[in-house]
Amino acid sequence: MSSHPSDATTSVSGTTESASKATAKVLVQIRELAKAYQRDSQRIEVFNDVNLDIRTGEFLALMGPSGSGKSTLLNMLAGLDRPDAGSVVVDGLEITTMSNRRLASWRSTHIGFVFQFYNLLPVLTAYQNIELPLLLTNLSKRQRREHVTTALALVGLSDRAEHYPRQLSGGQQQRVGIARAVVSDPAIILADEPTGDLDAQSADEILTLLQRLNAEYHKTILVVTHDAHAAERAHEIMHLDKGVLHR
């Protein structure tokens, strides 16, 4: 069974922070979302009737066993995958009915994506990797440089701008990945197991960075993770299991 929309928006009780969040506007509204895969002759239902509201400035963690549909839900939020039924409204826009072309354009301005394995382009330097999303904008070269420099400073890698991914540690690569996700100043950051490939110390640094992006820059963040310690850094932890979202 899925969580009811009204339950989904219930904040962690007893904090001023959560009280203020309860009054924040709903940025993401997921309604009756359903998805199933066809494998040979077998139909595998991932989830059915998922409802969720995410308010501006929330930092949420989504946990669940492997194959529970966490990444699928994340992909639908990013407009990378389409549901069989239901709707995803982000900042007032219904994205499930958008064309692929419009979705790509929308994604470049609204979503920052952080991957488990960083997924940096090995032939580009840290600077060039971060600049990638900005190539899709109308910014001038000088403006792009300003944005990239700011993003590099934000993740503490100003001195690694000209380094290639192979010359960086895992933690540094993930910081570059985060800089790439925030460089175009999207409202939402979606992170799929962002600490899954990192040692404890690097993971801690990454989570601290995400917390900072949420607290100081008011980014709305949804992190999919298996790691309970990582999930604890979020304001709220959700569980997706057997197609049901618990909040």
Add this chain to the structure above:
Amino acid sequence: MRFVRLVRANMFRNKRRTLLTVLSVTVAFFLFGVLRSVITTLDGVSEVGSEARLITSNASGITFVLPEAHAQRLAAFEGVRSVSWANWFGGYYTDPNDYFAQFAVDAETYLAMYPEIQISAEQVDAFLRERTAAVVGVGLMEKYGWRLGQTVTLKGTIFAGDWDFVIRAVYTPDNPSWGDESFLFHYEYLYEGSNGSISPGWFVLQLDDPDRAASLANRIDAAFENSTAPTKTETERAWQAGFVTMWGNVGFLVRAIGTAVFFAILLVAANTMMMAVRERVGEVAVMKTLGFQDRTLFGIVLAESITITLIGGALGLTAARFAFLGQNPMNTFFPGFAVGWGTIALGLFAAALLGLVSGAVPAFQAARLSVVQALRRVA
């Protein structure tokens, strides 16, 4: 323009593979340049002759001669301004395999008939005055390092023995297709040296009116139809074109080889691009996640493919142009052989087309890639 760096970075991702692909395209377009130039040179040669001159040769073939007495009868035809004649010598300088054309010509009438062969008036006089004198093409002078006034000895193959000539004139053709490696000397010298055993190989007739060439040719051949040496008369241009056809269907052969090479390289380039895109499926998926449009990715892959083939094509065509600039071994068989700008322009267009076709499928694959499936593969 903002994706240029990305295209360049992708191109040099696997330097060795890119280099080998560029080299294979280079070799292919070097061949393209040469083969295409063979066709254009043959076309040029077939158009080099004048429509204002007729050639009368033996109806049985070019290897059969005509009686010298034909000259007077030919000159008597209305519309014929002057008559000259020539014969093939077929000797060699030092190496029997080193071929160049030598003609024994009726000196006074022949040079007057060919303004295309440019010689200074003093040198013409010097040539006409001396029976053993020769007129040599500037290319042949360069090839053998000969100089004006030098005596050179040719060994005869048809007309046995050593034949000494003094170079008294050097000609430059006004059209490269004329060739600048011919050797002309006095018919009389050959006549005397062979004890009068030769006859003209063909007659050249200068016409008053080129428009009447066809009817005049018919009249001439009809007049000699029942003689001991029937003739075949045609315009000089048609006669030259006949020589070109003696090469057989070289054009077809060259085009067939060129097409085969083009398709072979197309497969090489396509395979390279397929591999290049296949190994970066994850990256394409990431770029799509970042918001890159399908058409942008399509364009990036195509740009990479076209750049590789254009670089290879430009290198190959440039090498072909410089390899056959000025005097070159091809001039002997294909007078005026050179890789022209037209061939280079056509080659660059073909290179771009090659890049477009070879990159189209991988570019389409990249554009159509399912992000979710690709990300699952790299995760």
